[in-house]
């Protein structure tokens with residue numbers, strides 16, 4: 001067993017939280033994005049966060065959220081990290097990090113070499129970086145699309161901050177993705193679902209096992 005840390009994103013039920021904890025994942029992601037099949041109300045997210053055992057880090061994912069929305073989430077939901085999955089620029093990342101006193105993970109979409117420069121800028125202000133597949137131009141969701149990018153783009157690179165690999169990962173490909181990129185953390189959403197927004201406990205367990 002290796003020390004790979006796994007984030008399972010888009011949990012919607014207390015049973016999902018139990019499955020993620022039982023599988024040995026390190027992070028549980030809660031999505032606040034109304035167009036997503038994984039969207040949670042603040043009350044539901046609070047219930048899930050309170051059900052999480054000690055040691056399972058609770059991550060709130062937002063997309064270009066304003067201060068009022070974030071204030072409401074942070075006030076109600078016990079959290080360990082914010083994940084910013086929109087077009088938040090480095091100044092906004094720094095501002096939110098100081099406003100809430102929580103570690104911030106900035107998601108960066110990658111499709112080609114040119115996307116890696118932006119990534120560097122975020123390593124100067126964020127606590128962690130989530131390197132995800134860039135969504136297609138017409139996509140409704142900025143993440144959680146089950147799409148991979150060319151992992152060779154980030155192979156053998158070193159970043160100033162801890163980072164997570166995401167995008168189209170499944171139990172079948174995660175070991176190869178880790179081998180190629182040397183990622184120490186991985187994130188998955190649709191690859192452990194039986195339908196959009198419906199997590200599957202067996203797939204979660206298989207994913208965590210394959211990642212390790």
Ligand SMILES: O=C(O)c1ccccc1NCC(=O)[C@H](O)[C@H](O)COP(=O)(O)O
Pocket residue numbers: 009010029031033036037038061063085132141142143144145146147166167168169187188189190191
């Ligand atoms: O998952 C969503 O519905 C979502 C909605 C809006 C912004 C981001 C979203 N997900 C971000 C994640 O962290 C996903 O886990 C990541 O993109 C990987 O998703 P997948 O390719 O489905 O494993």
